[in-house]
Structure formats: structure tokens, C-alpha cells
Amino acid sequence: MRIDIVSIFPEYLAALDLSLVGKARVAGLLDLRVHDLRDWTADRHRTVDDTPFGGGAGMVMRPDVWGQAIDDLTATGPAHLVVPTPSGTTFTQRTAEALATEDQLVFACGRYEGIDARVAEHYRAAGHRVSELSIGDYVLNGGEVASLVMVEAVARLLPGVIGNPESLVEESHGAAGLLEYPVYTKPPVWADLEVPDVLLSGHHAKIRRWRRDRALEKTSARRPDLIAALDASGLDKHDRAF
Numbered sequence: 001m002r003i004d005i006v007s008i009f010p011e012y013l014a015a016l017d018l019s020l021v022g023k024a025r026v027a028g029l030l031d032l033r034v035h036d037l038r039d040w041t042a043d044r045h046r047t048v049d050d051t052p053f054g055g056g057a058g059m060v061m062r063p064d065v066w067g068q069a070i071d072d073l074t075a076t077g078p079a080h081l082v083v084p085t086p087s088g089t090t091f092t093q094r095t096a097e098a099l100a101t102e103d104q105l106v107f108a109c110g111r112y113e114g115i116d117a118r119v120a121e122h123y124r125a126a127g128h129r130v131s132e133l134s135i136g137d138y139v140l141n142g143g144e145v146a147s148l149v150m151v152e153a154v155a156r157l158l159p160g161v162i163g164n165p166e167s168l169v170e171e172s173h174g175a176a177g178l179l180e181y182p183v184y185t186k187p188p189v190w191a192d193l194e195v196p197d198v199l200l201s202g203h204h205a206k207i208r209r210w211r212r213d214r215a216l217e218k219t220s221a222r223r224p225d226l227i228a229a230l231d232a233s234g235l236d237k238h239d240r241a242f
């Protein structure tokens with residue numbers, strides 16, 4: 001997969017050189033390129049924004065500069081344009097799974113009051129998939145942090161990026177559709193707190209059952225909406241024996 005991220009603060013994306021995503025890039029599992037939007041400006045001041053038509057506070061990012069950048073970056077084939085915005089549809093694990101199947105993602109990091117609406121409109125009309133996505137109901141100063149979140153969530157789903165793909169099933173919001181059970185490691189007693197006996201029993205069926213029960217318990221308590229979704233998908237009732 002190729003991922004292009006365009007920003008007026010490309011250094012904000014330096015975190016993608018580190019850890020899991022950084023290693024995946026070095027290993028050639030992910031072709032990730034970060035670009036400075038101002039490289040596509042034509043004026044001396046490298047202008048990327050202007051005042052909003054219709055008035056109002058702040059500045060809007062120009063469509064012509066974004067058009068130059070996105071045209072260049074999508075010249076090799078169909079790409080999925082991702083525009084982080086607080087007014088977008090909610091980015092979830094399902095969204096990450098869908099994006100992870102794409103050949104190319106282009107993240108357009110908006111600043112100021114946003115990107116001229118014609119950019120998304122133009123690329124939809126040109127046949128590109130365009131997703132305006134929110135990572136939550138709060139407002140950031142720009143799309144860079146949201147892009148970091150989404151790129152990490154997508155990259156870790158790519159083949160070979162994480163060591164044990166089985167762990168993707170049982171993690172929160174994974175294929176099981178539940179929040180993750182509580183985990184423990186050495187020492188067996190810490191701050192006068194012991195590890196649940198079942199986890200020391202070596203009885204794998206009981207451990208599996210205990211973990212499922214704790215995952216169902218936690219999900220019911222914290223995210224009843226996820227339980228409702230599971231019910232709708234046919235969660236076996238006795239499966240809730242906790």
C-alpha cells in the first residue's frame with residue numbers, strides 16, 4: 001500500500017518514522033510519503049489560503065493548490081482521498097479495515113477553517129473514493145493528528161506489520177466485536193494484588209471462558225452499544241454467562 005500525507009506542517013508527521021509504522025516503511029511493507037502542500041504553490045509567498053466567500057472568521061484553504069497536489073499524487077492510478085474533519089463520518093475499526101484494502105490513500109490535512117468544499121466534490125466527480133472522516137467529537141487545529149491516528153490504525157492491519165495477527169481478533173473492537181479482557185503479567189502479586197487464579201491454572205478452556213466473560217462484562221458496562229450490535233448480528237445468548 002501507498003499512503004501520501006499532504007500538510008503545511010509535514011514535520012508534524014515525523015512520528016510515522018518511529019516504532020511499528022517506521023519499521024513497516026523500512027521493511028517495504030508500506031510506502032508512506034509525507035509532502036509539504038506549499039511545494040504546489042506558484043507565488044512568492046507560497047500562499048495556500050484565502051478569505052471565505054460569504055464572509056466569516058478565519059481563512060479557507062484554496063482549491064487550486066490542493067488540486068495541483070492531489071492531481072500529482074494520484075497520477076499513477078485510483079486513490080482513496082481521506083479528508084480529516086470534525087464534520088466527517090466517524091472513523092472506526094471497520095473504517096480502518098476498509099481503508100487497509102486500498103492500493104493508495106491520500107490524506108489531505110486541512111488547517112484554518114477547512115479546505116474549499118469543491119476539492120472533495122471535484123475528486124468524487126472524477127471517480128475517486130473520497131472520505132471525510134472524524135476521529136471523534138472534538139475539534140483539533142488541523143488534520144495532522146487525525147491522520148496520524150488513522151494511518152496507525154490502518155498500517156497495523158497490513159500483512160506483516162504486526163508480529164501476531166491473531167491478536168487482532170481479540171483486541172478491543174477486533175473481529176470479536178468486544179472490548180478486550182484485562183491482562184496480567186509478572187510479578188504474580190503486586191501492591192498486595194494477586195493475578196486471578198484461573199490464569200495460573202493452565203486450564204486453557206477455562207481461561208478462554210474467563211477471558212470471554214470479562215470481555216462481555218466490560219463491554220456491557222462501558223459500551224452497551226457494541227453489545228446491541230452483537231445481538232443484532234446474532235450473539236449466542238448463553239454466551240453471556242457471566
Ligand SMILES: Nc1cc(-c2cccs2)n[nH]1
Nearest residue numbers: 085086135136140142143
Ligand atoms: N475529529 C476531528 C478532526 C478534526 C480536524 C481535522 C482538520 C482540522 S480539525 N478535529 N476533530
